[in-house]
Amino acid sequence: xxxxxxxxxxxxxxxxxxxxxxxxxxxxxxxxxxxxxxxxxxxxxxxxxxxxxxxxxxxxxxxxxxxxxxxxxxxxxxxxxxxxxxxxxxxxxxxxxxxxxxxxxxxxxxxxxxxxxxxxxxxxxxxxxxxxxxxxxxxxxxxxxxxxxxxxxxxxxxxxxxxxxxxxxxxxxxxxxxxxxxxxxxxxxxxxxxxxxxxxxxxxxxxxxxxxxxxxxxxxxxxxxxxxxxxxxxxxxxxxxxxxxxxxxxxxxxxxxxxxxxxxxxxxxxxxxxxxxxxxxxxxxxxxxxxxxxxxxxxxxxxxxxxxxxxxxxxxxxxxxxxxxxxxxxxxxxxxxxxxxxxxxxxxxxxxxxxxxxxxxxxxxxxxxxxxxxxxxxxxxxxxxxxxxxxxxxxxxxxxxxxxxxxxxxxxxxxxxxxxxxxxxxxxxxxxxxxxxxxxxxxxxxxxxxxxxxxxxxxxxxxxxxxxxxxxxxxxxxxxxxxxxxxxxxxxxxxxxxxxxxxxxxxxxxxxxxxxxxxxx
RNA sequence: UCCGGCGUAGCUCAAUGGUAGAGCGGGUGGCUGUUAACCACUAGGUUGUAGGUUCGAGUCCUACCGCCGGAGCCA
Numbered sequence: 025x026x027x028x029x030x031x032x033x034x035x036x037x038x039x040x041x042x043x044x045x046x047x048x049x050x051x052x053x054x055x056x057x058x059x060x061x062x063x064x065x066x067x068x069x070x071x072x073x074x075x076x077x078x079x080x081x082x083x084x085x086x087x088x089x090x091x092x093x094x095x096x097x098x099x100x101x102x103x104x105x106x107x108x109x110x111x112x113x114x115x116x117x118x119x120x121x122x123x124x125x126x127x128x129x130x131x132x133x134x135x136x137x138x139x140x141x142x143x144x145x146x147x148x149x150x151x152x153x154x155x156x157x158x159x160x161x162x163x164x165x166x167x168x169x170x171x172x173x174x175x176x177x178x179x180x181x182x183x184x185x186x187x188x189x190x191x192x193x194x195x196x197x198x199x200x201x202x203x204x205x206x207x208x209x210x211x212x213x214x215x216x217x218x219x220x221x222x223x224x225x226x227x228x229x230x231x232x233x234x235x236x237x238x239x240x241x242x243x244x245x246x247x248x249x250x251x252x253x254x255x256x257x258x259x260x261x262x263x264x265x266x267x268x269x270x271x272x273x274x275x276x277x278x279x280x281x282x283x284x285x286x287x288x289x290x291x292x293x294x295x296x297x298x299x300x301x302x303x304x305x306x307x308x309x310x311x312x313x314x315x316x317x318x319x320x321x322x323x324x325x326x327x328x329x330x331x332x333x334x335x336x337x338x339x340x341x342x343x344x345x346x347x348x349x350x351x352x353x354x355x356x357x358x359x360x361x362x363x364x365x366x367x368x369x370x371x372x373x374x375x376x377x378x379x380x381x382x383x384x385x386x387x388x389x390x391x392x393x394x395x396x397x398x399x400x401x402x403x404x405x406x407x408x409x410x411x412x413x414x415x416x417x418x419x420x421x422x423x424x425x426x427x428x429x430x431x432x433x434x435x436x437x438x439x440x441x442x443x444x445x446x447x448x449x450x451x452x453x454x455x456x457x458x459x460x461x462x463x464x465x466x467x468x469x470x471x472x473x474x475x476x477x478x479x480x481x482x483x484x485x486x487x488x489x490x491x492x493x494x495x496x497x498x499x500x501x502x503x504x505x506x507x508x509x510x511x512x513x514x515x516x517x518x519x520x521x522x523x524x525x526x527x528x529x530x531x532x533x534x535x536x537x538x539x540x541x542x543x544x545x
Numbered sequence: 546u547c548c549g550g551c552g553u554a555g556c557u558c559a560a561u562g563g564u565a566g567a568g569c570g571g572g573u574g575g576c577u578g579u580u581a582a583c584c585a586c587u588a589g590g591u592u593g594u595a596g597g598u599u600c601g602a603g604u605c606c607u608a609c610c611g612c613c614g615g616a617g618c619c620a
Binding site for chain 2: 072073074077078081083092094096097111124126146148149150151152155157158213228252257258259261262267390398417468470471514515516541
């Protein structure tokens with residue numbers, strides 16, 4: 025990946041007069057603590073600056089961190105170069121590393137030479153707040169902000185943890201096709217693609233292919249993008265997202281639930297162990313994450329429905345509603361007071377600070393108001409939830425708020441689930457499936473099941489759903505040549521990242537989100 | 546597809562139906578320790594588009610466009 029100091033091309037330092045002064049080692053900002061007292065070279069971009077008459081503070085970022093670099097007017101050439109720098113200009117600089125409590129991060133560089141690489145045009149993203157539309161339109165630049173780089177690092181760490189988890193347990197990575205004929209499930213949610221005159225679709229799961237690989241290798245997983253053409257416009261949806269799916273031969277539902285539980289614990293552990301600084305940047309409350317430990321509560325769909333109907337739950341929901349209404353009133357009072365302060369404020373910076381507070385406060389109030397308006401309806405719907413319907417987002421949220429860790433819900437009604445799920449031998453109305461609902465309202469992050477391994481039963485399901493058996497002959501073959509109990513699940517990478525990072529919206533979890541009505545950049 | 550909200554300077558937002566403003570960002574000048582620095586000056590607008598009501602519309606009405614949130618559907 026990144027080019028560390030040792031492999032930086034030396035030839036670049038031999039051009040230009042300023043560059044000649046830079047004979048020192050190139051280091052990354054996150055390694056500065058190891059170079060106190062040494063003369064080093066940084067290469068990066070100007071994140072911000074503050075100018076005094078005879079001193080300039082450059083805030084430089086290099087992808088590993090931020091460093092304050094102090095340029096004194098005594099170093100004439102460096103000072104002259106530094107005055108020309110605009111926000112996000114690329115540069116190299118060298119100087120002495122020293123510890124200083126006044127510097128953000130505790131270390132700074134006393135600059136001896138500055139070499140602008142390119143002077144940036146007026147940069148559209150300032151260090152002040154921006155609206156989401158503006159930021160999304162500048163996603164290619166927005167990625168440079170500390171918050172976004174923190175999210176991208178956590179995403180990377182979690183993806184590594186996902187692959188490590190399966191690799192260490194003897195799973196083999198199988199790449200499944202992205203161009204697929206026909207539909208595994210309803211065709212309305214697929215993106216059609218012209219394939220030499222035929223209509224094919226972008227894959228929405230690798231599962232069917234994975235099942236055949238599981239019969240070859242025992243334990244397999246796939247990891248890749250999936251595509252859903254659903255016209256969803258919510259904070260939990262993307263049209264293109266990444267999913268990791270294990271599939272295991274000779275596995276039954278309890279094995280899958282155990283694996284899912286262990287898997288999620290491993291992911292949270294990786295983030296807590298290796299991404300403390302990033303989580304802090306995001307102001308993620310760590311306490312709910314630290315509680316994520318096995319065993320997770322496991323309930324059946326029928327138990328979940330009973331719970332939705334229970335008086336105890338409804339008393340609890342009403343109490344929460346009352347508490348939140350009081351919270352709203354408190355915020356409104358706070359808003360009024362802040363508005364008065366704002367009206368009285370004379371200094372520009374005071375006004376600016378108060379405006380920021382007001383903005384956040386108004387947003388929070390708007391959000392809670394909408395939530396409070398919807399909630400009585402949701403509570404009512406929960407009370408009247410009919411056995412046989414699929415659990416919706418609201419029901420999931422209500423149920424997951426009962427627990428301080430992910431909840432595993434199993435045995436959903438057969439009619440709302442896919443044809444390949446194996447019915448429960450003890451109650452054929454339900455299937456041997458599992459969903460894992462993340463805490464804190466983040467919704468379903470895992471869905472999976474034990475698969476129907478009997479050829480006749482599977483064919484009957486294909487007929488019942490009025491699907492075309494011809495397109496599934498190869499899939500039925502798996503049940504004709506040494507069929508075994510097997511199953512697997514899929515975990516949505518972005519929803520998991522959103523949960524662990526504590527993000528309001530899934531669009532920040534992926535570098536270039538694809539949403540309904542947004543395809544660029 | 547349905548419901549709700551918003552659209553004013555490059556950005557974030559103000560503006561009882563009555564002279565379109567502030568902060569940030571840009572430019573110029575000042576300041577040797579700043580912490581999203583500060584101080585002074587300065588440029589910057591067909592108020593999303595098209596109609597309508599009115600003596601007068603950023604503000605009210607209608608349609609359209611765009612964005613945001615939610616429902617449905619889902620990971």
